[in-house]
Amino acid sequence: MHERGASVRELIAENEALRRQLASLMDQAEGNHAIMMRHQAFDLEIVGAGTFQELVGTIFRLLPVVSDLDAVTLSLVDTDADIYTVMHKLGVDFEAFPNLLFHDNVDGLGYDLTAGRTPKPRLIPFDAATQRHAFPHPPAGLASVAMVPLLRNKRLIGSLNLGSRDPGRFTPLLGTDFVEHMGSIIAICLENVISNEMLKYIGLTDALTGVYNRRYMDRRLVEEISRARRQAYRLSCMYIDIDYFKQVNDTYGHLAGDDVLREVAARIKAELRMTDALGRFGGEEFVVLLIDADLGSASMVAQRIRASVAEKPFVMPEGQMLDVSVSIGVATLDDFERDHAIEGVAQQLVAQADQALYQAKEGGRNRVVAST
Numbered sequence: 106m107h108e109r110g111a112s113v114r115e116l117i118a119e120n121e122a123l124r125r126q127l128a129s130l131m132d133q134a135e136g137n138h139a140i141m142m143r144h145q146a147f148d149l150e151i152v153g154a155g156t157f158q159e160l161v162g163t164i165f166r167l168l169p170v171v172s173d174l175d176a177v178t179l180s181l182v183d184t185d186a187d188i189y190t191v192m193h194k195l196g197v198d199f200e201a202f203p204n205l206l207f208h209d210n211v212d213g214l215g216y217d218l219t220a221g222r223t224p225k226p227r228l229i230p231f232d233a234a235t236q237r238h239a240f241p242h243p244p245a246g247l248a249s250v251a252m253v254p255l256l257r258n259k260r261l262i263g264s265l266n267l268g269s270r271d272p273g274r275f276t277p278l279l280g281t282d283f284v285e286h287m288g289s290i291i292a293i294c295l296e297n298v299i300s301n302e303m304l305k306y307i308g309l310t311d312a313l314t315g316v317y318n319r320r321y322m323d324r325r326l327v328e329e330i331s332r333a334r335r336q337a338y339r340l341s342c343m344y345i346d347i348d349y350f351k352q353v354n355d356t357y358g359h360l361a362g363d364d365v366l367r368e369v370a371a372r373i374k375a376e377l378r379m380t381d382a383l384g385r386f387g388g389e390e391f392v393v394l395l396i397d398a399d400l401g402s403a404s405m406v407a408q409r410i411r412a413s414v415a416e417k418p419f420v421m422p423e424g425q426m427l428d429v430s431v432s433i434g435v436a437t438l439d440d441f442e443r444d445h446a447i448e449g450v451a452q453q454l455v456a457q458a459d460q461a462l463y464q465a466k467e468g469g470r471n472r473v474v475a476s477t
Contacts, residue, residue: 143171144287151294158197160298161205164291168267175244176268178204181295182211182261188299191306193379194317196328203242213238214264216254224254224261226284228275231268239266248272253284255292265291311385313363314370322384322392326451329382329394330438334447341403341437343393344458345373345410348430348470350389361421365429372413376406392455400437400475407433407473415471430471434461437476 147167154160161179168177183189189199189207199205208214215238216224231240231247239252247268255263265288269275309321317325326342333340347353347369354362366389373391374383382394393410395403411433418426436457438450461476468474 147171148290151291154294154298155301157192157195157298157302160294161202165202165204172267173269174267175270176204176240176247176250176266178206178239178241178266178268179263180206180208180214180239180266181263182209182214183207184209191303195302195306206239206241208238211261214254214261215239215252216261216264218261223256223259226254226281226288227252228277228279228281228284230272230276239264240268243268244270246270249275251275251281251284253288255288255295257292257296262292262296314367314385316370316374316391317382317384319384319386319392322382322386322394323451325382325384326394326455327447329396330447330451330454333397333438338397339399339437339439340454341395341398341400341435342454342458343395343403343407343410344386344434344436344455344462345391345393345431346433346462346466347389348432348466353427353429357421357423357425357427364422365419365427368419369414369429369431373410376409376413392458398437399439400435400477403435403437404473404475407435407475411471411473432462432465432470433473434458434463434465435473435475436461 150163150167151160154163164179165177168174181188186207193199211218214224215236216227218224228251229249231243231250233240233243236250236252240247240250248270249268249272251267253265253267254261255265265284267275267284309317309324311318329340347365350362350365353365366385370383370385370391373393377383377393378396380396382396384392384394386392393406395406398406411431415428415430419429421427434457436454438454457476461474465472465474
């Protein structure tokens with residue numbers, strides 16, 4: 106009788122243990138399902154991102170939450186700074202993305218690429234000295250990291266770098282299928298959105314000179330006036346025209362004229378800040394938008410541009426030396442007339458610069474006139 110009672114108690118205890126184990130498995134399954142659903146939602150978010158800024162912003166905003174991470178950085182291979190330059194010109198605010206890192210070549214990503222090897226994810230303890238390229242500003246207590254290569258057609262385009270304060274979160278013994286899947290989706294999204302942004306940039310760029318076209322400048326001017334209204338800074342506009350350009354085409358031919366246009370654009374651009382915008386309005390006319398610049402500052406820049414064009418002769422295809430000059434009109438917007446539509450204010454600013462340019466032409470060319 107005593108043995109039968111002991112056996113019943115053992116069965117009850119065994120059943121209780123099985124119930125706890127089953128409950129634990131169910132909790133784990135529910136947790137895994139919730140994690141899977143969060144990552145599916147994350148995948149949909151990044152696949153739906155239409156711009157570079159939206160995609161990168163979504164990665165940095167959601168991935169630390171979705172995956173319970175203490176650090177996320179994104180490294181991109183950007184030879185000749187093409188990606189950075191184009192995205193900046195399209196208005197990406199890189200100061201908002203301190204964890205977006207650019208490298209001149211694949212060597213800066215820290216993967217073993219000897220003998221043409223395809224890089225694999227690295228799940229390792231965090232070491233500040235050797236992983237500074239991936240985590241230049243690591244949070245305190247970072248203990249383990251995963252560096253996930255971003256591959257497109259076997260080409261390494263970047264690295265997704267994940268960090269945790271949990272030393273057991275990323276170890277060499279763990280499988281990498283999940284992070285590889287994440288990396289492949291992010292790589293596809295990055296390649297697509299960068300390609301689309303590059304095409305957009307080409308559509309907003311003058312094919313001959315490489316500076317912006319009128320379509321872009323019209324849009325940019327409206328955006329900058331709106332921003333200047335909010336932040337209370339001044340905008341200045343320069344209207345630039347190459348003097349006697351028709352004579353260049355008539356004397357030396359249109360190919361030489363194209364060379365002059367390209368060189369003038371390059372000399373103008375060399376005098377501008379990265380925040381300024383230069384566009385070709387057609388023919389031999391250029392417009393410059395100077396951000397946070399009053400009339401005096403803009404006039405000084407205009408004089409530098411005038412001098413840079415006039416003081417160094419242009420070399421023609423046949424070796425001839427040609428003196429070229431420009432006339433420049435300058436206008437500044439410091440009273441935004443908030444009751445007026447921004448489009449009308451933009452047109453008025455350009456018209457004032459154009460009128461000042463006309464006065465420079467009438468005054469003898471190769472000069473700067475500021476609109477008062």
